[in-house]
Structure formats: structure tokens, C-alpha cells
Amino acid sequence: MMQSRRWKKLFIFNLRWRGGIIIALPVVCLVTAILMIAGLRLQTIEARNQEQKTRKILETTNDLLFALQKAEAEVRGYSLTENDKFLRNYQEVQKTINQEYDQLQMLVKNTSQEEKEVVAKIEQLARRQNQQLEQMIKLVREEETFPPQVNFTNENLLRSEQQFQSLERAIEAFIEQQETSQQQLELIVQSWANRTTQVQWIALIVGLGATIGGIYLFINLERQVSQYTDRIEESNAYLARTSRTLEKRNQELDQFAYIVSHDLKAPLRAIANLSSWIEEDIGENLDTDTQYQMDLLRKRVHRMEAFINGILEYSRVGRVRSERETINVENLLKEIINSLEIPEEFTVEIGSNMPTITTETLPLQQVFTNLITNAIKHHDRADGKVSITVKEQENAYEFTVTDDGTGIDPKFHEKIFIIFQTLQARDTVENTGVGLAIIKKIMDDKGEKITVESEPGKGTSFHFTWSK
Missing domain, CATH: 3.30.565.10 (Histidine kinase-like ATPase, C-terminal domain)
Incomplete structure (x- = not known):
């Protein structure tokens, strides 16, 4: 029997502790879930940002390749027709190439060293290709020794085509690398999204369990709450009665102060005035001893009035705000x-x-x-x-x-x-x-x-x- 009581005391928590545990459990679950979801969200956002960045690199690389192809086509057209329209188009395309390359450099600024080296290689090939195209334009503009020039131009076209193929292969390899990276990032994003969903479900299940426990506890606490409510109502009623009594006492004190300030002071003022009138009536017949007594009388009256004022002032302390x-x-x-x-x-x-x-x-x-x-x-x-x-x-x-x-x-x-x-x-x-x-x-x-x-x-x- 004693052992049973000991086990009972050991396992039966105090009601206050049980309440604290039931209340704390959903809070801990909620905070943990929020922290985990926030971390997962950050990872997902980071992966999505990387995915978007990779997609932008792909788009820029494709645009750069297209611009390089167009630049070569414009130079070929100019070399065959000597039409300045092709030359103007080539110059516009060069601006686009520079813009795309600048944007590509900015995009790979915080990426891996391997990607930076690939972009640097593409830039090197692109500059060689650009120099070859500029050489072809220069040859076309020269008007001396036409047959040799044409042969030399054809050789440059062939060399330019070979260089462009090398540049194209480098860009296509870079694009393939970025597409692979894009697929990996998509898998990472999907993985983080799945983990976030799992954490949300776990938090929901644990939160529901804690909520059910809290409801069960609150049902058991209803009787105690009712008892405490009755006690509080009794205390409030007592405080209300005390407040009314105190208010009544304050009113009585205010009434007393009024009586003191009016009903008691009035006779004192009358005594002081009466002593002055007596002095006036006696006039020259007032001897020194009587004068002293009259002065002493008025001094006592003023002292009594000062007493009354002091009592009134003392009673007002703490009541008047x-x-x-x-x-x-x-x-x-x-x-x-x-x-x-x-x-x-x-x-x-x-x-x-x-x-x-x-x-x-x-x-x-x-x-x-x-x-x-x-x-x-x-x-x-x-x-x-x-x-x-x-x-x-x-x-x-x-x-x-x-x-x-x-x-x-x-x-x-x-x-x-x-x-x-x-x-x-x-x-x-x-x-x-x-x-x-x-x-x-x-x-x-x-x-x-x-x-x-x-x-x-x-x-x-x-x-x-x-x-x-």
C-alpha cells in the first residue's frame, strides 16, 4: 500500500505542472516548426535563386551565341556584296555581343572557378573571332590587287569559319554544363520543398496532439476554475463593500472639514472682532493690563484658527490629487x-x-x-x-x-x-x-x-x- 502511494505520488504530476507542460508543448512544437520551416524556406529560396541565375546564364549564353553567328553572317554578306548595310548591321551586333558578354561576366562573378575559366575561354575565342572578322572587313575595303585580295579573303573566311566552329563548340559545351546544373538545382529545389511539406505535416500532427491534451486538461480544470471564480466574486463583493465604506468615510471627512472651516472659524472670528470693538468702546480708559489681556485673547484666537487650518491641511494630504x-x-x-x-x-x-x-x-x-x-x-x-x-x-x-x-x-x-x-x-x-x-x-x-x-x-x- 505504501509502495503504491509512492508510485502514485511519483507519477501524478501537480496540476500546475501538467498545465505548464501541456501549454509549453504546443509552443515548443510551433517554435521548432517555424524555425525548421524558415530554414527550409531559406534553403529553397537560395536554390531557386541559383536556379534562376543558371537559367539567366543559359539565356545570356544562347543570346551571345546567336549574336556571334549573326556577326559572322553580316561580315560574310559584306565580303561578298560590299554592301555597307551588312557592315552597319555588324557594328550593331558587336554592341549586342559586348553587352551580352558583360552580363555573362557579371552572372558568373560569384560562381565556381571552373565556370569562370570556361567563360574566360569563350571570351578568348570570341576575341580571336572578332579580330578575324575585322581583318576580313579591312581586306574588303582595300581596293588594290583584286584577285590576290579575293583569294586572301576566301582564306580568311575559311579560317574564320574554323575559329567560329571552335567558339561554337565551347559555347555549346558551356550551355550543356549549365543545363546539367539547372537539372540538379531543380532536383534540390524539389527536395527542399518535399522536406518543408513533411515538417509542416509533423508539426500539424504534434500540434493537434498537444491541443487535444490541452483540451482534456482544461475540461478537468473547469471545476477548479469555477471555484476560483466564486472566490474572486466574493472578493470583488467584499472590495465593493469596502470601497463604498471608504467613500462614505471620505464624504464624512469632507463634511467634517466643511464644518471645521465654516462653523468653528466663524465664532473665532466673532471673538476677535468683539475684542476689537470692546477696545474701541473703552477707548482712553483702557489700562495696560486690560490691553495685554485683549492682545493675549486675540493671540489665542489666531492660534486656534491656525490649529484648525493645520488640521484641515493634514486631513487633505493623500486625498487631494x-x-x-x-x-x-x-x-x-x-x-x-x-x-x-x-x-x-x-x-x-x-x-x-x-x-x-x-x-x-x-x-x-x-x-x-x-x-x-x-x-x-x-x-x-x-x-x-x-x-x-x-x-x-x-x-x-x-x-x-x-x-x-x-x-x-x-x-x-x-x-x-x-x-x-x-x-x-x-x-x-x-x-x-x-x-x-x-x-x-x-x-x-x-x-x-x-x-x-x-x-x-x-x-x-x-x-x-x-x-x-
């Missing part, structure tokens, strides 16, 4: 610096090589604004300095905002990113404790990182990454 656009970071920093109330003696320096990136403008603007504002607000001197630099990484840029202020104790490096957490009393430095928390939330939402490097009395450096 803007279009990506290409921005020059240096220009963005200049706009931010110009929009802030910076003491005249305070210096904000922008480093060189600031990049141009494509991103959402608002989140990056918030990060830079809050870091620069935070550095100025918590600096212990009016002539402080803030510098902004950048380093390029493989997939991101690392920006650094550094100040020469009092620094932060390492034990508070994590606390400063928690909302509403401040290191100084709010009456000393007006601060909501929201700015760095907003930055941290933006970093988390974008999948970026921010770290702080600081020690008391050595200034502070905030490093954060931003994807390219």
Missing part, C-alpha cells in the same frame, strides 16, 4: 522664498544643479515651505542662514534643508514628526506643531523618506527623497 507637471525646482524655491515673510538679515541659499522633475507640484511645495518656515521660525538669531542642496540618486533626488540654528536633541528626532508636538512653549514661539507632521504624512503617502540630522548647538539638516 493634482495633475503631474514638469517643474524646475530652483524656480519653485524662489517662488516659495518670495512668498514668505523672511527677516531682512536672514539668508536663504539655493544650491546649484537643482533638477527639473515631473511630479505633483503642491505636495513638493508644501514640504519645502514647511521646512523653510520651520527653520526660520525656530532660529535663535535674526541673521540666521538656511541652505537647500540636492544629490542625485539612481531613482530619486535627495534634497537637504540645513539651518545653523540651535539644533534638536536626538531624543526628540521622532517626536517632532508627531502632530501637535512642539519643543518650545507656544507662548514663546507661536507654533501649531502641524508642519512637520504634514511633511511626514506627505512622505508616507508618496512612498518617500525623510530623516533629521541634528545635535544641540550644531544646527539641523532635514534630508528627504523625491522620485524622479
Whole structure:
């Protein structure tokens, strides 16, 4: 029984592996068949091209032979009749001979050395024949000593005929050789075509077998597919419910933001206005202590309004999306610096090589604004300095905002990113404790990182990454 189970485990493939094999088999067969057919096609095309080339050589050789025969006939006619018409025809035929020979040389340029030697021999015989014909024409044109000339012309005609027969035999032998080569190439073409057909049939049979196996497997998989489909539908229904719940929560959050921005701010503005009216009504009777209390009241009102604005801004991070656009970071920093109330003696320096990136403008603007504002607000001197630099990484840029202020104790490096957490009393430095928390939330939402490097009395450096 145990041995049977072992054999069963050995031979029963996992369903996933069987599926992979059945799917891979037709693909392998198809790729193999395509490669083989492509190779066979290339061989067939090459053989056909060679066959066509051989046929062209035969046609050119026949045309050359015909032209040579015609040239000799025209010279014979001229030698017998001294009619210039035959001479003109001979000259035209000579042009044809040169053209055919040039074409024949071009056709045998990439053939065997034997064929090149045969063509060279034909050329040699043709040139001799051409010289003999030219000699005959020259003799006919001479008008001195007619009887000897005629005898000499007859001798040249006989010699020309003998040379032409040699040339004709050479050309006929070359034609016979080309015809034999043509027949062999036809057999090769037919052989490659038969092999291509055989490979196609084998690929078809194997492909059909693999397809039948795949169909059988898919029939067996139908039940599992149905089960997975039911699970997916359940998951989709759950996701739909979750999505509706999330949408409802977002609507409630938007409604809360509306209430905060309108219903809570309105009483605060009324308190601030009321304190101003009281001061106006009291007028000159307002003593120093009351004035201080009124100022403190309005300061608390403004602080509460800043709290509300910070909460609203914090809640919007990650929920409000803007279009990506290409921005020059240096220009963005200049706009931010110009929009802030910076003491005249305070210096904000922008480093060189600031990049141009494509991103959402608002989140990056918030990060830079809050870091620069935070550095100025918590600096212990009016002539402080803030510098902004950048380093390029493989997939991101690392920006650094550094100040020469009092620094932060390492034990508070994590606390400063928690909302509403401040290191100084709010009456000393007006601060909501929201700015760095907003930055941290933006970093988390974008999948970026921010770290702080600081020690008391050595200034502070905030490093954060931003994807390219």
C-alpha cells in the first residue's frame, strides 16, 4: 500500500505542472516548426535563386551565341556584296555581343572557378573571332590587287569559319554544363520543398496532439476554475463593500472639514472682532493690563484658527490629487522664498544643479515651505542662514534643508514628526506643531523618506527623497 502511494505520488504530476507542460508543448512544437520551416524556406529560396541565375546564364549564353553567328553572317554578306548595310548591321551586333558578354561576366562573378575559366575561354575565342572578322572587313575595303585580295579573303573566311566552329563548340559545351546544373538545382529545389511539406505535416500532427491534451486538461480544470471564480466574486463583493465604506468615510471627512472651516472659524472670528470693538468702546480708559489681556485673547484666537487650518491641511494630504507637471525646482524655491515673510538679515541659499522633475507640484511645495518656515521660525538669531542642496540618486533626488540654528536633541528626532508636538512653549514661539507632521504624512503617502540630522548647538539638516 505504501509502495503504491509512492508510485502514485511519483507519477501524478501537480496540476500546475501538467498545465505548464501541456501549454509549453504546443509552443515548443510551433517554435521548432517555424524555425525548421524558415530554414527550409531559406534553403529553397537560395536554390531557386541559383536556379534562376543558371537559367539567366543559359539565356545570356544562347543570346551571345546567336549574336556571334549573326556577326559572322553580316561580315560574310559584306565580303561578298560590299554592301555597307551588312557592315552597319555588324557594328550593331558587336554592341549586342559586348553587352551580352558583360552580363555573362557579371552572372558568373560569384560562381565556381571552373565556370569562370570556361567563360574566360569563350571570351578568348570570341576575341580571336572578332579580330578575324575585322581583318576580313579591312581586306574588303582595300581596293588594290583584286584577285590576290579575293583569294586572301576566301582564306580568311575559311579560317574564320574554323575559329567560329571552335567558339561554337565551347559555347555549346558551356550551355550543356549549365543545363546539367539547372537539372540538379531543380532536383534540390524539389527536395527542399518535399522536406518543408513533411515538417509542416509533423508539426500539424504534434500540434493537434498537444491541443487535444490541452483540451482534456482544461475540461478537468473547469471545476477548479469555477471555484476560483466564486472566490474572486466574493472578493470583488467584499472590495465593493469596502470601497463604498471608504467613500462614505471620505464624504464624512469632507463634511467634517466643511464644518471645521465654516462653523468653528466663524465664532473665532466673532471673538476677535468683539475684542476689537470692546477696545474701541473703552477707548482712553483702557489700562495696560486690560490691553495685554485683549492682545493675549486675540493671540489665542489666531492660534486656534491656525490649529484648525493645520488640521484641515493634514486631513487633505493623500486625498487631494493634482495633475503631474514638469517643474524646475530652483524656480519653485524662489517662488516659495518670495512668498514668505523672511527677516531682512536672514539668508536663504539655493544650491546649484537643482533638477527639473515631473511630479505633483503642491505636495513638493508644501514640504519645502514647511521646512523653510520651520527653520526660520525656530532660529535663535535674526541673521540666521538656511541652505537647500540636492544629490542625485539612481531613482530619486535627495534634497537637504540645513539651518545653523540651535539644533534638536536626538531624543526628540521622532517626536517632532508627531502632530501637535512642539519643543518650545507656544507662548514663546507661536507654533501649531502641524508642519512637520504634514511633511511626514506627505512622505508616507508618496512612498518617500525623510530623516533629521541634528545635535544641540550644531544646527539641523532635514534630508528627504523625491522620485524622479
